[in-house]
Each structure stands twice: as C-alpha cells, then as structure tokens.
Amino acid sequence: MTSKKTLILEAALELFSTKGFSATTTRDISNTAGVSEGLIFRHFINKEGLFQALVEKNDFLNNILFKPILELEHPKVFLKQVLSIPFQLKGEQFSLWRMIYSQQWYRDDFFQKSMLPIKEKIKKVFKNLIHEDSDAEAQTFFLILDGIISSVLMLGAAKTFPVFENILRKFNL
Amino acid sequence: MTSKKTLILEAALELFSTKGFSATTTRDISNTAGVSEGLIFRHFINKEGLFQALVEKNDFLNNILFKPILELEHPKVFLKQVLSIPFQLKGEQFSLWRMIYSQQWYRDDFFQKSMLPIKEKIKKVFKNLIHEDSDAEAQTFFLILDGIISSVLMLGAAKTFPVFENILRKFNL
DNA sequence: ACTTTAATTGAGTAATTAATCACTAATGAC
DNA sequence: GTCATTAGTGATTAATTACTCAATTAAAGT
Secondary structure (H helix, E strand, C coil), X not given: CCHHHHHHHHHHHHHHHHHCCCCCCHHHHHHHXXXXXXXXXXXXXXXXHHHHHHHHHHHHHHHXXXXXXXXXXXHHHHHHXXXXXXXXXXXXXXXXXXXXXXXXXXXXXXXXXXXXXXXXXXXXXXXXHCXXXXXXXXXXXXXXXXXXXXXXXXXXXXXXXXHHHHHHHHCCC | CCHHXXXXXXXXXXXHHHHCCCCCCHHHHHHHHCCCHHHHXXXXXXXXXXXXXXXXXXXXXXXXXXXXXXXXCCHHHXXXXXXXXXXXXXXXXXXXXHHHHHHCCCCCCXXXXXXXXXXXXXXXXXXXXXXXXXXXXXHHHHHHHHHHHHHHHHHCHHHHCHHHHHHHHHCCC
C-alpha cells in the first residue's frame, strides 16, 4: 500500500466518522489528506468504493479482535469479555466502528457482518447457561451490548465506563 | 398552518428520517410534497430551518407524551412507564425520533433537550429507591433506555418487544 | 368591489459536487 | 538502461446543490 493511499484512507475515516458519509465531500478528503482529488478515484473508483475499503478494513481488524474472545470456553468469561469490547476500541478501530454504526441508520444491507459470529455464540452460550426463555435473555444481552456500543462511540469510553461493572452484575457475570 | 406547509413538513420528515439530513435534497422534498421548491424557502428560510421546525414539533409532541409520565408518584411505576416509551412511538413521532437520533452522531449541541426532564427524574428516583451507588444505577438505566430506543427506531418495535419484560425484571420493576 | 397581504410558482444562479481525462513522475522487471 | 506499469496531478466536466427572485394567484380585510 502506497503512502498516499493510506493518507486518503485516514482522511476519509476521520471525516466519515465525524461529519458522516454524505456530508463529507471528496475534495474535503483530498484536502485533508494533502493529495490531489483525482487520486481518490484512481485508487477507489468512487466515493462508495472508498467507504467499502474502510468497511473491509474494519472486518479485518474485527476478526483479530474477536478471535481470542470467540475461543473462550467459559461462558461467563466469554460474555464478560464481549461486554468489554466497546471499551477496548481505540484510535482507528474506534473511528471505524463509529463510521459504521452511524451509517447503519441508512444502510439496511450490512448490520455488522463481522459481528455475526459474536451474536451467534451469545445465543449458544445463553442456551447452555440458563434454561427458561434463553432466547429472550440472549436478545436482551445483545440489545444492551448494542446500546453500550452506541453510547461509547457517541460519548467516549470514559463517560460510560461506570456502567460496565453495573451491567455485569445484572447478568450475574 | 397552510396545507402546503404541512405537506413540506411531512415530506421532509419522511426523507430526513430514512435517508438522513445531508443525503436529502430540497428538490427531493419538494417533489415528494408535490410543491414548488421555492416554497420551502419562503416558509422555512433554509434547509436547516426546516430541520429545526421538525425538532420543535418533536419537542411539542414530547411534552405531551412525557407530561403524564413525569407526574407519576410511584417510582417503580414511573421507571416502567419510561422504559415503555420507545414502544409507544407511532407514525409521525416515531419518524421524528428516528430523524433526531440518527442525527445525534453529528450534532453535539442537542442531545434531546426535551429528554432532560425524564433523565433528571430518573436520577432522583434511583436516589430514593436504592442507596448504594444510585448514580451508577441511574446512568445504567438511562444507557439501556437509550439502547432500547436506538434499537426500536432502527429495527421497529415488534422485533424488540420481547426484550422489554426481560429488562423490567433486571431492574426489579 | 377594491386593496393589501400572503401563498405559490418556476425559471434562474452561483457554487459545489462526484467523477473524468490527458498528462507527467515514479517504480519495478528484465 | 529500457520499457511497461503504476502512482499522482490538476484542470475540466456535466450534473446537482441550496437558494433567489420576479411574476402570478389566492385570501383576507374593509
């Protein structure tokens, strides 16, 4: 990957995640990156392609982040680790998540494809952990997880961390 | 309020809440409303003004929705009613909430001004209800409420309702 | 009926948009 | 070193953008 291609990706991520996809112009990106506007289209075909490149980068980083968590054997340890995910997001990955979560309102195609393995294992874990209405409990857990993620991405981890321990208790973790 | 002004507001709400503010053009709005584009600016000065008009409408409707809930004396009944708010949102009010929540990512000025009285009372109620770390419990409640709201607005009430009863239990409500 | 005011239109504008294109500079293969 | 491929530029384009304005219609007041 050439250095200027990286600069474009960095600038686009910065702008998409703060101003939003539609409100960000390609000139805005090229100016921020210190690069000619035409270069964006040489590397990514169009604005949407640039967005997709960032989505793929997110998938890649998520796989790395999720792998050790998905391998955890102990169900409660697994759930605890899952809840802590949003607080571990830093720098680039934080911005990627913010970009994607804020776009989810307008794109019904991807509901976090890379998140699915986590979601599946949550279901499975609750099936083994409790026996009455485990589906609702799993759905509740996932909804609360989603709420935490949104809040952290919007307000920052520092402001939302006190909540973490409290939620662990509610799920006996 | 003239009928065409209403048509503009309806069209703008429909489009802002589904495509987003930036991705919606004024021509798009006028076409949907069946009205000349110029009329938008006569009535609302600019695109932002149209958005603000909808925000004010939301404030108005929220006051009506919140008033009886804020008057509830019994703390547990109050909290239960608060959690049920997202499932009561219908039609116009649903769209207004969707429009505003999806914009919160990019506008740090208003985080639901009209939501503040509810938030304050939640804090107060938890102070009276429990005694150890009531602030964290209130914050947790509000974060979960926010998560439910986002999920309901994104996925619809039907898909998320099973979670409702389950969460009531977690807060002993 | 008449006059003033408000509602509405649609053509028009300047600025901005994503994307293209002809071109040059750099890099790598051999 | 030569040549082919890729990286990079910046001027340009056609379309779209939010917004204006003069002219027309409808409503309201007296």
